[in-house]
Amino acid sequence: IYTHSHVDHYGGVKGVLSDEDIANGLQIIAPEGFLEAAVSENVLAGNAMGRRATYMYGSMLPPGPKGHVDAGLGKTVSVGKVSLVPPTVSICETGETLTVDGVEIVFQVTPDTEAPAEMNFFFPQYKALCMAENCSCHLHNIITPRGAVVRDAKSWSYYINEAIDLYASQTEVLFASHHWPRWGRDSSITFLQKQRDLYKYVHDQTLRLANHGQTPLEIAEDFKLPPSLEREWYTRGYYGTLSHNTKAIYQRYLGWFDGNPANLHKWPPVEAGKRYIAAIGGADAVLEKAKASFDQGDYRWVAELVNHLVFAEPGNDGARQLQADAFEQLGYQAESGPWRAFYLTAAQELRNPMPASDFPRPAGADTVRGLPTNELLDSMSVRLNGPKAGEKEFTFNLKVSDTGEAYLVTVTNAVLHHEPGKTAGSPDADIEIARLALAQLALGEKTVEEVMADGARITGRPEALTELLGLLDVFDFWFNIVEP
Numbered sequence: 091i092y093t094h095s096h097v098d099h100y101g102g103v104k105g106v107l108s109d110e111d112i113a114n115g116l117q118i119i120a121p122e123g124f125l126e127a128a129v130s131e132n133v134l135a136g137n138a139m140g141r142r143a144t145y146m147y148g149s150m151l152p153p154g155p156k157g158h159v160d161a162g163l164g165k166t167v168s169v170g171k172v173s174l175v176p177p178t179v180s181i182c183e184t185g186e187t188l189t190v191d192g193v194e195i196v197f198q199v200t201p202d203t204e205a206p207a208e209m210n211f212f213f214p215q216y217k218a219l220c221m222a223e224n225c226s227c228h229l230h231n232i233i234t235p236r237g238a239v240v241r242d243a244k245s246w247s248y249y250i251n252e253a254i255d256l257y258a259s260q261t262e263v264l265f266a267s268h269h270w271p272r273w274g275r276d277s278s279i280t281f282l283q284k285q286r287d288l289y290k291y292v293h294d295q296t297l298r299l300a301n302h303g304q305t306p307l308e309i310a311e312d313f314k315l316p317p318s319l320e321r322e323w324y325t326r327g328y329y330g331t332l333s334h335n336t337k338a339i340y341q342r343y344l345g346w347f348d349g350n351p352a353n354l355h356k357w358p359p360v361e362a363g364k365r366y367i368a369a370i371g372g373a374d375a376v377l378e379k380a381k382a383s384f385d386q387g388d389y390r391w392v393a394e395l396v397n398h399l400v401f402a403e404p405g406n407d408g409a410r411q412l413q414a415d416a417f418e419q420l421g422y423q424a425e426s427g428p429w430r431a432f433y434l435t436a437a438q439e440l441r442n443p444m445p446a447s448d449f450p451r452p453a454g455a456d457t458v459r460g461l462p463t464n465e466l467l468d469s470m471s472v473r474l475n476g477p478k479a480g481e482k483e484f485t486f487n488l489k490v491s492d493t494g495e496a497y498l499v500t501v502t503n504a505v506l507h508h509e510p511g512k513t514a515g516s517p518d519a520d521i522e523i524a525r526l527a528l529a530q531l532a533l534g535e536k537t538v539e540e541v542m543a544d545g546a547r548i549t550g551r552p553e554a555l556t557e558l559l560g561l562l563d564v565f566d567f568w569f570n571i572v573e574p
Contacts, residue, residue: 091195092120093222093267094208095127097172104173104456112175119188120177120207121199127206128174129465131238133457134472137565143167143236145571148431150444157434162228162329162427163268174460181209184252198256200224200249202242210253217262219278224250225285227269227323231330232292233338235428240342243293243335250286258282281324288325291315292332296339305348306337331426360574363402373399377408384416389423392416397572400440404573413572414440436572444568459529463495467508470532473562476504484558485517492524501558519550531559 092100100120107116131139144150147167151158161167179188181197188195198210204223212219223230224246233240264278265271272278292313299309310333319325347354357365370376376399384392393416399409414437421433438444458469484501488508498512523531523546530536538556542548548555 091211092118092124092177093210093220094121094205095124095131096205096223097128097132098167099223099267100128100174101172101457102168102170103175105170107175115178117179117190118175118177119179119181119190121197121201121209122180122182123201123207124177124180125462125465129461129468131206132172133461133465133469135237136457137567138569139237141567141569141571145432145435146234146236146428148427148435151431151434151438158431160328160427161431163226171456173456176460176462184256196257198249198253200253201245203246203249204230204241206239210249212257212260214260217260219253219257219261219264221250221253221264221266221282223267224253225264225266225282226329228328229288229292229325229330229332229335231338231428232289232335233341235334235432240338242342243289243339247286247290247293250282250289254279254282254286284319284322284325288315288319291319292335293339296336297343300340300344305350306340307348309340310334310336327426329427331429359397359401363398363400366398367402373403373406373409377412380412380416384412387419389416389419393420400573410440410573414438440572455533455535458533459526461529463490463493463497463525463528464508464510466529466532467497467499467506470562471506471508473565474501474504474506475561475563479504479561482557482561484554485514486555486558487513487517487520488528489520489522490525490528491522517550518554519548519552521555522547531555532562534559534564 092103103118107118147161148158149167149169153159158166181199184198186197188197194214196212196214198212200208200210200222208222208224210219210221210224231241232243258275258279261275261278263271263273264281272281292315295313296309299313313332313336314320315325315332356362367373367376370379376395380392380396380399383395393413396409396413396416399406400413403409417433417437417440421430421437424430424433458466461469479501482501482504484499486499488497488499489495490497496511496513498507498509498514500507500509500514523541527536527541527544527546531538531541536544538548538552538559542552
């Protein structure tokens, strides 16, 4: 069972299932929209998200009191290879029931909650309710710092309440995809009610303050939970925080812009940095002021001020070391595991830039090979380098030989389109190719000549396909975050 579309809930599937299991038709159950959501989150934006995840989970930090302690959602993330096997059974409606090996499972679909595609389920025989990742023993993320679509806190609260109505009176044990179970009906109901109210309170009060004209920064600075919620361990910000969750809710309803035109067209970091440093009187003056603020314990201000100097002068070792010291102090003070990891990873990279390593990627080769054809073509479209494509035009009739799918693939105006079931009368090439070979082409694992030698049929101008593949970017996973 895939409870939802986040990589830590499907990425280990090939550690559980063998290729023989898959070939023999073993059922894989997932909520409706699972594959689309997994692809959108982990493939289309997967490189950027994966790199930021190394910060969020402290993946490169050494364990210990000055390094990685906990991820907030669990101890740490897996360093194994990510895989993806498409589900064979989709759960589309709440109340759907399946019996697997004699065990009855009743499903509740909860779209647009902790994930775009997610579901809870109940085992009547065992009076056991699984809340997927909709209820964990903390405040979760309304938007994850690694990056994703903003989640709907209102919908999240609604579906927790629906679970209470549907299953709470029968529940004797409650568990989730992370953390520990809760035993007993009363304990389970109290937990569910407070989780429900946690997300609804943050949602409603953020919008109340926004309608009073407060900006995201202003809302986040002084936001507090009511005492009845704040005193529970399982509502604390060990993972999500009130600070970035309130900003997420503002973003969902009102966007990134706070309404102040001073923030409408700001200079990017390098250019802004140069101007700030010049205005303050040069690098030495900035460092002097920042060191004074550091001595006063104002680490937030040090981080903001010295960030300008690091981006203006990335080779300034004094700036890098002071910024690292400030990040380190902010990390030690953070309640949230991801905040701590972000700060300490940034400090580590400023002091010792990280060499590239074979870190597991959400959109790894096995994931891409497992994509449906239309999603594979989507992944190619976001890799098309628009400026390089310029005014080039391509037309291909694509037939996937082992699935029977047919697509008209075109490039016009530096945009790659794919239309199912269509063909062109005078294409650059007619392509008949197996699904795996197409993925190997997209991944750069094989050339056009190699897949033709393996049995792919490409008539017309195969060199046009080679040219198109040459216009697809290969993303650098280890792009800089805390320096230009």
